[in-house]
Amino acid sequence: MQISKLALGILASALLQFNPAQADELVRFDSAGTRPSAFLERKAREQGVTLPDVPITHLQGYLSRPPGDGPFPAVVVMHGCGGIHPNTKTYWPQRLISWGYVVLVVDSFTTRGIEDTCQRYLPERVFDAYGALDYLSTLPFVDAGHVALIGFSAGGIAALEATKTEGDEQLMDRKFKAAVGYYPVCAPHAGDATVPTLILNGDLDDWSPVERCRQRVSHLSGKGPSVELDVYPGAYHDFDAPDVATPKIKLGHREEYNAAAAEQSFIRVKAFLHQYLQN
Template sequence: MKIARFFFCFVVSLSFIPQAQADELVHFDSASVNPSPFLERKAKEQGVALPSPQATPLIGYLTRPPGNGPFPAVVLMHGCGGIHAHVKEVWPERLVSWGYVTLVVDSFTTRNIENSCKTYLPDRVSDAYGALDFLTKSGFVDTRRVALMGFSAGGIATLEATKIEGNEQLMDEKFRAAVAYYPVCAPLESDATVPTLILNGDLDDWSPAERCRQRVSRLSGKGPPVELHIYPGASHDFDDEAMIKPKTVFGHVEEYNAAAAEQSIASIRGFLQKYLAN
C-alpha cells in the first residue's frame, strides 16, 4: 500500500513539473532604420526629402523556458532555403534546455519569398533588430543578454548586423554576442561590434572557410574577440542531422558531420555562457 501511494504521488508530482513552453507564433515588425545624421544633413543641403523608413510585418516562433525570467535570449536567423526543422525545432529545443529564450525569425512568409539562394536580401539585418526590439518589450527577457545566431545566409545577416561599419550603430537596442554557422564571410570587413563565433567546415563549397580566415586576419586587435572554428572534413549544414544523406542544393554539397556538429555545439554553449553571463 505504501509503495502504491508513493508511486501515485510521484506520478502526480511529475505532472506538475513545469515544461518549456512550446513554439508560439508571434508577430512583430522589422526595425525601421532612420537616416544617419550625415544623410539628413546632405538632404537638407540639397533641398530633398528623404523617404520615411518603412517596417515590414514579420512572423516568428517563440520558445521559452518555464518560469517568469528574465532569461537570456537568442534570435535565430534561417538560411536562404527558408525555415527547416533544424532551425525551427532542433536548435530552439537545445537552447531552451540551456536556459535561453529563442525567437526564430521568418524573413520569407510575409514577403512571399520561397528562397533567396540566388539573391541577397539585405532587409534581414532589419529583421534581426525587429526581433530584438520585440524581445526587449516582452518582460521575460534580460535585454542585456541577447545573442544573434544565424545559419548560412542567416549567418551572413548575423555578421552584417554586428559589423562595425553597419546599421548596428543606428539601432537603440544592441545584441551582446553573435554566432554564425557557415556564413559567406566578407574578407574585407574588419572588426565586429560584439564577441563573435564563426563556424565553418573546411570542405564547404558554398561558404568557403578561406574567406572567413581572411576576414579574421584583418581584425585590428582593438575590437571584441572574433573566434573562427574550422572543422576538418565538414561541408555545408554539417550540424543538421537531416543531412545524414548528402544532398546537392544549387550545385553545393550539404552533409551532416557528427564530430563537427558535436564540437560546434559544445563551443556555442561555452561561448554563450561566457558572453551572456549575468
C-alpha cells in the first residue's frame, strides 16, 4: 500500500513538532534553600559565629507540557503520603496539559529513600515545592509569573503550608500565584493565605476531616486573598482518584473514588486555575 506525499508530509511535520517534554520527562532539580536573614548574618559576624549551611536535597520529578512554544502557565503537583500513584503521575498531568498548563510532578521520596510518610509529616516538602518553582522558572516555555501549586492529601498539607502567611513563603524569592489542596489535613489556626487558595474535601473523609478546614476558613481575617472550601457530599478520601475505584482501607481510613464528586471538582479547579493563571 502506498502512502501519499501529503500523508508523508503531515507525518513528518508532526514528528518535527514533537517535543520529548510533551510526555513524562524525568527531570532533576534541587529543593529550595533559605538564606539567613540580614539580622542573623550581622549578629553572626559580630559574634564570630559561622551560620550552618541550609541542606539542599537533590530531587527528581516528571515534566509534561502542551504542544507549542509557549510560554505557558504551569502547575507544580505534590503527591500524597504514599508516594506517586497514577492519579498524580498520569491522570492529573494529562488533565492539566489539556487545559494548557506545563506540569511538574515533584517526587519527594525517591532521592530521600522514603517509601511513605503516612504516619508522619515531612516539612521539607514545602522547600521541594519552591525548588520545583525555581526549576520551572529556568524553562523558556514556562511563564514563571503564573505558576500554581496543587497537592493531594499530605501534598495538600504542603501546598497550604507553602502559601500561608508567616510561613516559609516569605523566605522565597519566587512566589506561587495560586494554591489548590485536595483533601488536606487543615491547620484550623494557620491564619491567612498569601495567594488565592481552593480546598476540596469530601464530607465523609475520615482521614482529612472537613471540619478542620471549615475552622481554618472561619478563622481568616478577611484581609488576605480568598481561601475557598468546596465540600462534596458522600465523598471519601481520594475521591478524585480512579485507581481507587475499588474502596480500600489504609491505616484505618477509607479511600474511595467518587466519579460525580471528581467531575464536579475538575470543573471547579479548571475555572479556579483559569481565573488566577490565565487572566
